[in-house]
Amino acid sequence: MSVVRISDDALARACGADELAAAFTRAGAEVERVSSWGMHWLEPLVEVSGVGYGPATIDDVAAILDGSSDKAIGRIDQHPFIVNQQRLTFARAGRTRPLSLEDYAATGGWQGLERARAIGPEKTIEEVITSGLRGRGGAGFPAGIKWQTVAKAAAARKYVVCNADEGDSGTFADRMLMEGDPFAIIEGMAIAAHAVGAHHGYIYVRSEYPDAIGTLEAAIALSASKVAPFELEVRAGAGAYVCGEETSLLNSLEGKRGEVRAKPPLPALKGLFGCPTVVNNVLTLTAIPHIVAEGGAEEYARLGIDRSRGTKPIQIAGNVRHGGLYETAFGITLRELVYDIGGGTASGRPVKAVQVGGPLGAYIHPDQFDLPFDYEAYAAADALIGHGGVVVFDDTADMADMARFALEFCAAESCGKCTPCRIGAVRGVEIVDRIRAGGRGRDRVESLPQMHNAAKAGRGRREQVALLEDLCDTMKYGSLCALGGFTPYPVLSALRHWPADFGHSGEPENADGI
Amino acid sequence: MNREQALGEIIARHAGREGPLLPILHDVQRELGCVDDAVEATIAAELNLSRAEVHGVVSFYHDFHAEADDRPEVQVCRAEACKARGVEALIAGAEAAAGTRVRLSTVYCLGLCSVGPNARVGDRLHARLDTGSLKRLIESV
Structure with missing residues (x-):
């Protein structure tokens, strides 16, 4: 009997993959647990001789084994969702057993590290620069330049830190890699360590990802001899969203409050415990082995558009029919992602908005769906790519609710270090409430007889809108990090594109816009 | 000990x-x-x-608590992707099912954003929840 392959990714398990695997074992089949293909609407997805069946339940076991199941989707590697992708970072997704060193080596594993050791640190960094790889965590800083800075810094001790604090709603690419291809992260870190001269590394994983922590720890133990003398360990976060910000993450690793540090000094010069530190996202580090392998850098640089080179693993999530992991070269439009690939909303209702880039990303109106996936194009449209999460909302979404939530979230997760974020978020929630209430009457102070210059009437909705815009301006330019600095994106985009949800016409009250 | x-x-x-x-x-x-x-x-x-x-x-940090709470805990994700998939409509029913026996807490993202609404109990994750399955989950802990 052929082998039955079922994903042991956390998402598949949450959808019942463990129970399904046990049922196949009971039925006498040999079950192999592999990583996820990333077609989440089909999870738990069962693969027998290359043919997929999903979403499978325990009731389908007998029919899948005798080949008569109506859940068959044909050959998985020929599925349009997979065929149309360009998978470099996710090349192994669905194909290998996550903790099998044999599978990893058979699919090109360790070739990048071997080549890096052969060509030496300087040439390795050159390759990364040639590839045009930019930090995949959100900021998009050129990875090779960061490495060069750390390599040139003179210090007895340097570190490589993998930022796996994937807190953005709508993102799961880091989690899938940690659970599905942990050796690739370890190899990427080992190459980084070799290139900059570090001997110790940390992977900072959020505590909401227990499966990822377990898989990484097992993978580190299995591959210790491969990456020696480089040593690395996993550290669990403790439920603070802001610790995905690199300086806050470093403080957390040091055992401090996860407060943001002012930059400069850059972590590349004074990072963990004051030592030069490479801090890269999971996706950045996992792209490295492919880039450093023979011919990888040129291939990577050929893909993409403008200054956004290579591929981006995009995560299609929220109210969408075909959600999952879609890795493709930069330049794809939202229209293709949401309609052609995602199949529209899961609810069957019209698409109202798409949030790209996590809780701090702008809400994008269907009118803007031709925007190409590119760092600069998004920035020009007052939006951001961030970590590549795409969350689809149908027409039942209340965008004023979402704007309020963005500010509430910022208030709850603010580290408290800078005022625009700590106070601004709270004031922002209050202003959104006042906009929705149509403004406010005169307050106690304004009503005092001696307050001659105070407004004689209350404050209308438009004044509150102007106040919110002012506040967002202050947060955007005055905050220390992206949490306070980017919270205005979802708020202002919601206000701009869906003023009716705020009970606001969107038109200025008079010619002066007041 | x-x-x-x-x-x-x-x-x-x-x-x-x-x-x-x-x-x-x-x-x-x-x-x-x-x-x-x-x-x-x-x-x-x-x-x-x-x-x-x-x-x-x-x-x-949200993970550390000054006082012990021996009640079983169910964490429900209420971040954007789960909101888009309708988690807010489940909350009233979940609170009623939890009562004072179960600690119902909010978490921002479990990383299963394409199959929400999602919940976590201990290290076990649950996806594609609806009113009925979330109620059964809460009653089972």
């Missing part, structure tokens, strides 16, 4: 690590159920930190 011994063992377990405070606090929270004043004082003395420094860290 009493609390002091357990705490001593946890601290000893992480001795010699760089930045040991968070790993220690995780183990304390898991094994002792909370990080209270007495624990903070002991950790501060052992790590040569001030109590304020330790308290600052404990109070900063």
Whole structure:
């Protein structure tokens, strides 16, 4: 009997993959647990001789084994969702057993590290620069330049830190890699360590990802001899969203409050415990082995558009029919992602908005769906790519609710270090409430007889809108990090594109816009 | 083994690590159920930190609690992707099912954003929840 392959990714398990695997074992089949293909609407997805069946339940076991199941989707590697992708970072997704060193080596594993050791640190960094790889965590800083800075810094001790604090709603690419291809992260870190001269590394994983922590720890133990003398360990976060910000993450690793540090000094010069530190996202580090392998850098640089080179693993999530992991070269439009690939909303209702880039990303109106996936194009449209999460909302979404939530979230997760974020978020929630209430009457102070210059009437909705815009301006330019600095994106985009949800016409009250 | 011994063992377990405070606090929270004043004082003395420094860290992170709560916990994700998939409509029913017996808490993202609404109980994740399945999950813990 052929082998039955079922994903042991956390998402598949949450959808019942463990129970399904046990049922196949009971039925006498040999079950192999592999990583996820990333077609989440089909999870738990069962693969027998290359043919997929999903979403499978325990009731389908007998029919899948005798080949008569109506859940068959044909050959998985020929599925349009997979065929149309360009998978470099996710090349192994669905194909290998996550903790099998044999599978990893058979699919090109360790070739990048071997080549890096052969060509030496300087040439390795050159390759990364040639590839045009930019930090995949959100900021998009050129990875090779960061490495060069750390390599040139003179210090007895340097570190490589993998930022796996994937807190953005709508993102799961880091989690899938940690659970599905942990050796690739370890190899990427080992190459980084070799290139900059570090001997110790940390992977900072959020505590909401227990499966990822377990898989990484097992993978580190299995591959210790491969990456020696480089040593690395996993550290669990403790439920603070802001610790995905690199300086806050470093403080957390040091055992401090996860407060943001002012930059400069850059972590590349004074990072963990004051030592030069490479801090890269999971996706950045996992792209490295492919880039450093023979011919990888040129291939990577050929893909993409403008200054956004290579591929981006995009995560299609929220109210969408075909959600999952879609890795493709930069330049794809939202229209293709949401309609052609995602199949529209899961609810069957019209698409109202798409949030790209996590809780701090702008809400994008269907009118803007031709925007190409590119760092600069998004920035020009007052939006951001961030970590590549795409969350689809149908027409039942209340965008004023979402704007309020963005500010509430910022208030709850603010580290408290800078005022625009700590106070601004709270004031922002209050202003959104006042906009929705149509403004406010005169307050106690304004009503005092001696307050001659105070407004004689209350404050209308438009004044509150102007106040919110002012506040967002202050947060955007005055905050220390992206949490306070980017919270205005979802708020202002919601206000701009869906003023009716705020009970606001969107038109200025008079010619002066007041 | 009493609390002091357990705490001593946890601290000893992480001795010699760089930045040991968070790993220690995780183990304390898991094994002792909370990080209270007495624990903070002991950790501060052992790590040569001030109590304020330790308290600052404990109070900063959502995962650490000053008081133990023995009730079973169900964490429901209420971040954007799960909102888009209708989690808010499930909350009233979930609160009714939880009552005072179950601690119903909010978490921002479990990373299963294409199959929400999602919940976590211990280290087990649950996806594609609706009113009925979330109620059954809460009643089963």
